[in-house]
Amino acid sequence: MKNIVIxxxxxxxxxxxxxxxxxxxxxxxxxxxxxxxxxxFSFEYDEERKTYIVDFEIFLPYILDKIEDIKQENPPYLIIESHFSDIIPERFIDYVFILRCDPDELFRRLEIKNFDREKINENIQAEILGNCANYFIQKRIKAPIYEIDTTNTNIEAVAQIIVEIIFENNNGENFKIGKVDWLEKLFKEDRLNEFFD
Ligand SMILES: Nc1ncnc2c1ncn2[C@@H]1O[C@H](COP(=O)(O)OP(=O)(O)OP(=O)(O)O)[C@@H](O)[C@H]1O
Ligand SMILES: [Mg+2]
Structure with a gap:
């Protein structure tokens, strides 16, 4: 079983x-x-940030056991997806795909998801700073890490790119991590103040 981490x-x-x-x-x-x-899990709820606080010391062993259970079923691939999927240890990672989205488009998508303004800002700032990508860079893992800009690429096409890379029909050169940089883009457009006040 190959693990695809998103x-x-x-x-x-x-x-x-x-x-x-x-x-x-x-x-x-x-x-x-x-x-x-x-x-x-009876995780605490952070009222102010409107988010659950996950105790990774309990959660991670549970997840790793679950991965082992799924492996017994022998599926060819397991997709592990989350904005905190960097918690997964290297030995369970075969491919990493970080999905990225332009801040303006992300704003629209999060409004559709009914996130409140504060939560939207928090997430857009995280996207501009590339937090999810950075967490994986810091892991210094051997598995390949790709980054896909989903701003103008629909869900089906993004999935297709990932499958092509895994099947080696695409060498992934255009999707090597480090090509997406909203910070640079917004700086050039003199718009950083819009997102960080
Ligand atoms: N490539 C895309 N193009 C246009 N819209 C998209 C694309 N990908 C996702 N969306 C839309 O953006 C919204 C968020 O998608 P989705 O819930 O899959 O994101 P997520 O990364 O799983 O978010 P979360 O971390 O909150 O679970 C949905 O309304 C979805 O239809
Ligand atoms: Mg989701």
Missing amino acids: SGTPGCGKTSVAKEISNLIKAKIMSLNELAISDE
Whole structure:
């Protein structure tokens, strides 16, 4: 079983793309966010930030056991998706795909998801700073890390690119991590103040 790890700021399309990939290839999906809020865990809720606080010391061993259980079923691929999927240890990672999205488009997507203004700002700032990508760069893993700009590429096409890279029909050269830089773009447009005040 090969593990495909997908990360990216909320709204970049991880869940949508994971589902589409599983339509294209025989892949199981593990959505860490869904598991984190499931009944098995009584995580604290942070009222101010409107988010669950996950105790990774309990959650991670549970996830790793679950990956081992799925492996017994022998599916060819397992997709692990979450904005915190960098918690997965290197030995469980075969490919990493970070989904990225232009801040203006991300704003629209998060509004559709009904995130409140504060949560939208927090996530857009994280996307501009490239947090999810940086967490993986810092892991210094051997597995290849790709970054896909989903701004003008629909869900089906993003899934297609990922499958092509895995099947080696695409050498992934255009998707090597480090090519997406919203900070530079907004700086040149003199718009950084719009997002960081
Ligand atoms: N490539 C895309 N093009 C246009 N719209 C997209 C694309 N990918 C996702 N969307 C839309 O953006 C919204 C967010 O997608 P999705 O819920 O899959 O993101 P996510 O990364 O899983 O977010 P979260 O971390 O909150 O779970 C949805 O409305 C989805 O239809
Ligand atoms: Mg999701």
